[in-house]
Amino acid sequence: MHRTMSSEKARKNKTTKPLDPPPPDDVLFGRSVAMLEVRRRAAKICGTNVPVLLEGDGGTGKEVLARWIHEHSPASNGQFVKVNCASIPGTLLESELFGYEKGAFTGAHISKPGRVELAHNGTLLLNEIADIDLDLQSKLLQFLQDGRFSRIGDQAERGVETRLICATNKDLEHEIEAGRFRADLYYRINVVRLRLPRLRERREDIPLLAEYFLAQFQEKFMKQAEPLSREMLHYLRNLDWPGNIRELSNGIARHVLMGAEARIAQESAASQVPSVRVNSVASGTVPLKQIAREAVRDRERNFILEALQANQWNRRKTAEALKISYRALIYKIHNGGLISRSSRLPAASQGDAPGTARSSAD
Numbered sequence: 259m260h261r262t263m264s265s266e267k268a269r270k271n272k273t274t275k276p277l278d279p280p281p282p283d284d285v286l287f288g289r290s291v292a293m294l295e296v297r298r299r300a301a302k303i304c305g306t307n308v309p310v311l312l313e314g315d316g317g318t319g320k321e322v323l324a325r326w327i328h329e330h331s332p333a334s335n336g337q338f339v340k341v342n343c344a345s346i347p348g349t350l351l352e353s354e355l356f357g358y359e360k361g362a363f364t365g366a367h368i369s370k371p372g373r374v375e376l377a378h379n380g381t382l383l384l385n386e387i388a389d390i391d392l393d394l395q396s397k398l399l400q401f402l403q404d405g406r407f408s409r410i411g412d413q414a415e416r417g418v419e420t421r422l423i424c425a426t427n428k429d430l431e432h433e434i435e436a437g438r439f440r441a442d443l444y445y446r447i448n449v450v451r452l453r454l455p456r457l458r459e460r461r462e463d464i465p466l467l468a469e470y471f472l473a474q475f476q477e478k479f480m481k482q483a484e485p486l487s488r489e490m491l492h493y494l495r496n497l498d499w500p501g502n503i504r505e506l507s508n509g510i511a512r513h514v515l516m517g518a519e520a521r522i523a524q525e526s527a528a529s530q531v532p533s534v535r536v537n538s539v540a541s542g543t544v545p546l547k548q549i550a551r552e553a554v555r556d557r558e559r560n561f562i563l564e565a566l567q568a569n570q571w572n573r574r575k576t577a578e579a580l581k582i583s584y585r586a587l588i589y590k591i592h593n594g595g596l597i598s599r600s601s602r603l604p605a606a607s608q609g610d611a612p613g614t615a616r617s618s619a620d
């Protein structure tokens with residue numbers, strides 16, 4: 259085992275891309291209660307070798323947290339090896355995980371160690387564990403029982419020490435009920451479970467994350483971008499973010515590259531209402547009242563936007579036109595994140611001709 263390890267490590271180093279630097283802890287965990295709780299629990303298990311199950315929607319930071327756990331554990335002396343189970347078809351996944359011997363199957367011209375071996379003394383992250391088929395689940399279970407396995411086409415058993423982290427955005431208990439996931443495997447991998455909150459469940463962290471991404475992308479693209487205004491940050495805080503941190507990160511990258519702040523907001527705003535519905539329908543609960551409230555709020559927001567544009571963003575005139583008080587209008591503008599494009603603030607202001615709109619025309 260150890261005899262082959264160093265050459266395998268070298269091979270892996272040659273084939274893996276350099277990683278983006280991890281976010282500093284204060285960005286990674288932010289200030290929200292939900293994430294501070296994740297941090298507290300994650301810190302407790304770092305010193306041990308117990309399997310960890312990370313749950314959370316796509317883009318909530320499961321992989322980032324897995325790396326953090328790896329870096330803060332004794333396994334950091336070894337490699338952090340990840341396998342995206344969903345993207346590799348069943349039989350290939352087995353050879354990817356456990357490796358194969360030369361001649362084990364057509365095309366096996368050389369012997370190849372699996373990811374499990376590469377993760378010896380390190381951490382093995384199995385992404386989207388729910389997507390492993392039932393046959394391979396059995397083999398994985400055997401491996402987890404004693405750390406022993408065989409490469410495909412090899413009689414000999416090998417053993418490794420590795421820290422296992424599994425990630426999923428599916429409800430594994432539901433998968434068990436549906437007969438797609440083995441209950442015994444679930445109990446093996448679920449010694450400690452950490453659930454990552456959706457971005458909209460930790461809104462207070464959005465400004466911090468947005469500023470972090472802005473700095474990162476300015477450096478990466480060697481391009482200075484417009485700073486994120488207070489109003490913009492407020493607006494971003496109030497979006498739904500179905501794609502979570504990944505969506506926010508992409509939005510800021512777009513902002514740096516294209517220089518169009520409105521696009522961060524527009525694309526997310528366009529996706530926010532349907533996402534509530536899709537998520538709710540998928541989970542079997544349709545909050546009709548919420549949908550109605552959102553529909554009314556959206557109509558009102560669009561109406562106010564049109565009135566603002568018709569009045570060249572003069573808020574006093576707009577309030578008069580809408581027959582509401584000036585204060586009420588200011589409140590609604592603020593709440594809806596309605597800002598004119600020319601003031602470089604967030605705006606869902608399609609058709610707001612640059613140069614004609616003014617944000618402080620009272």
Ligand SMILES: Nc1ncnc2c1ncn2[C@@H]1O[C@H](COP(=O)(O)OP(=O)(O)OP(=O)(O)O)[C@@H](O)[C@H]1O
Pocket residue numbers: 281285286287314315316317318319320321322323385425427467503504507
């Ligand atoms: N706390 C964080 N601080 C800074 N960046 C983060 C944080 N969490 C996630 N990211 C960034 O967001 C993106 C998505 O994160 P990650 O891949 O860890 O999510 P995930 O939950 O594994 O998503 P998926 O289920 O789709 O695989 C990455 O670019 C990552 O660098």
Ligand SMILES: [Mg+2]
Pocket residue numbers: 320321385425
């Ligand atoms: Mg992931």
